[in-house]
Amino acid sequence: xxxxxxxxxxxxxxxxxxxxxxxxVVNPLQENCxxxxxxxxxxxxxDCGACYADEYASIEKYISDEQLMPQHLLCTHAHFxxxxxxxxxxxxxxxxxxxxADDESLLKKxxxxxxMLLGVRFDVEMPQPExxxxxxxxxxxxxxxxxxxxxxxxxxxxxxxxxxAEKVVFTGDTLFRMSMGRxxxxxxxxxxxxxxxxxxxxxxPPDVTAYCGHGPETTIGFELRYNPILR
Numbered sequence: 001x002x003x004x005x006x007x008x009x010x011x012x013x014x015x016x017x018x019x020x021x022x023x024x025v026v027n028p029l030q031e032n033c034x035x036x037x038x039x040x041x042x043x044x045x046x047d048c049g050a051c052y053a054d055e056y057a058s059i060e061k062y063i064s065d066e067q068l069m070p071q072h073l074l075c076t077h078a079h080f081x082x083x084x085x086x087x088x089x090x091x092x093x094x095x096x097x098x099x100x101a102d103d104e105s106l107l108k109k110x111x112x113x114x115x116m117l118l119g120v121r122f123d124v125e126m127p128q129p130e131x132x133x134x135x136x137x138x139x140x141x142x143x144x145x146x147x148x149x150x151x152x153x154x155x156x157x158x159x160x161x162x163x164x165a166e167k168v169v170f171t172g173d174t175l176f177r178m179s180m181g182r183x184x185x186x187x188x189x190x191x192x193x194x195x196x197x198x199x200x201x202x203x204x205p206p207d208v209t210a211y212c213g214h215g216p217e218t219t220i221g222f223e224l225r226y227n228p229i230l231r
Contacts, residue, residue: 019166026050029081040142044072048085071141076172077155078103080113096130100157153193154181167208177218180229
């Protein structure tokens with residue numbers, strides 16, 4: 001088992017004095033979990049892949065210290081490293097996951113995903129989805145709104161969450177800095193992810209900051225210039 005003390009890396013971002021983005025890097029795959037809030041103190045939790053007690057404690061402490069009120073648990077996709085903390089979020093804040101409709105079947109296989117890729121049993125009962133999301137849906141919290149953009153390819157129901165007002169997008173594992181998500185896992189599709197990258201993500205304004213499922217943030221303009229996958 002990984003050293004839990006070394007498994008957490010936390011970064012804080014503040015945008016336009018309105019939107020606060022807190023990143024927690026969690027679990028053995030170093031996945032980015034985000035807590036996104038605004039001046040109303042309402043927040044959303046995006047991709048809670050936390051699986052260790054100290055990871056839960058760090059997220060809970062931040063939410064408590066900032067006096068935040070979680071409104072939504074959002075999943076960019078249903079791979080285990082982005083969803084292992086869903087049960088904890090449900091128990092702690094009474095939220096159930098909201099994810100792409102085409103990833104519902106993948107969510108039901110969370111335990112088998114863990115066993116196949118990590119070789120360990122994962123018997124935690126996951127909550128059923130609160131809402132199945134589709135392209136163009138909106139997520140409201142506080143004074144902000146996230147628009148759902150369907151970006152299949154890494155998984156069939158992969159999504160991005162775009163806040164036009166603050167020029168930020170949460171891309172999950174569709175886009176990484178100078179890279180892209182893999183397509184060799186169940187439901188992955190090379191042509192679909194190329195379409196998502198070039199016809200959805202690449203059409204966002206170049207000054208939009210992209211917060212990825214793993215690794216550092218980037219901008220659309222940087223990726224258009226340097227990412228070999230994007231035209």
